């Protein structure tokens with residue numbers, strides 16, 4: 001519908017008249033009241049009135065109490081809100097998010113609304129270009145054991161990760177500005193380690209430093225990090241809000257990719273009855289706000305997102321029908337080399353394999369951790385089982401990883 005943003009809700013209610021409920025939402029979140037308005041006023045307010053697009057009830061015979069629901073789609077006139085994500089979210093799911101068992105399960109913004117958002121500055125292709133890798137999934141490693149470590153500890157950790165053949169290294173999301181590893185010194189130290197590792201590996205590497213601090217200082221801190229040599233940023237989007245990400249990603253001076261961390265996402269998407277569905281929360285809104293890489297739990301690791309939901313997030317990030325650049329999916333948490341066949345089966349090659357413990361916890365050390373992942377990726381792309389690949393000469397790293405963590409073959 002031209003000039004309207006669409007929101008779809010799943011509303012659970014054992015008794016409600018869902019048509020009436022839908023009308024209540026459409027009117028309540030737009031003009032406030034309708035039937036009581038005089039005819040002349042109605043004509044004037046018509047362009048501001050939300051419209052019920054569809055109501056699909058799920059109420060088969062013998063339904064358990066608490067399971068009766070309807071999917072309700074409402075169209076909201078663009079003219080009611082400014083072209084920013086806070087205004088959109090407050091309109092479509094502000095007060096409503098607190099009004100009973102209702103979950104926002106989809107959003108379709110109008111082309112006019114979307115035109116205010118450039119989306120990811122680099123996107124999947126741009127990130128591939130920066131690291132010079134086009135024919136395989138990328139590999140990212142996460143700094144672990146960072147709190148309480150000084151710069152020399154961090155440098156050694158960075159160097160070991162880089163030697164293992166990873167394409168990206170990201171800060172742990174819980175590393176903030178601190179006296180032991182302050183931002184500028186941290187970036188300088190890590191980028192020095194990256195250059196040193198490149199002498200051996202010949203490989204380009206992105207370091208996503210954690211962009212933190214009060215909202216009013218984010219831009220300055222990003223520019224300071226970039227000035228010190230940072231070639232990527234990590235950002236805890238949900239604790240700041242999508243608009244903070246949008247401001248950063250749309251800023252021409254912030255000319256490095258931004259990786260969105262999903263910290264706090266579980267508070268929004270996990271309940272079937274409340275919150276915002278993962279494909280909207282970690283998919284559509286993150287891409288719209290400009291995240292180049294998006295981390296989210298996988299269906300196989302230590303923090304698990306149901307498979308169907310996970311594939312829906314993937315589909316949103318890789319959807320080529322959008323005019324926005326694609327965002328790189330980064331299924332994460334508890335990933336080890338034995339999961340690589342599953343990740344590649346479900347995501348194909350346009351994925352970033354990402355691990356912290358699965359790199360640093362490798363029995364032969366951090367460097368072998370990266371190597372084991374690269375060997376697992378190469379073997380899977382070649383159609384070889386990890387068990388067979390591990391027996392090949394030079395594959396001790398993969399062999400040790402499989403002995404430690406096992407394999408889940410696709």
Ligand code: 1AE
Pocket residue numbers: 142172173262295296297302303332333334335354355356357358
């Ligand atoms: C879903 C985010 C995962 C993350 O940020 C993280 O640090 C994972 O660490 P590992 O791979 O589970 O050790």
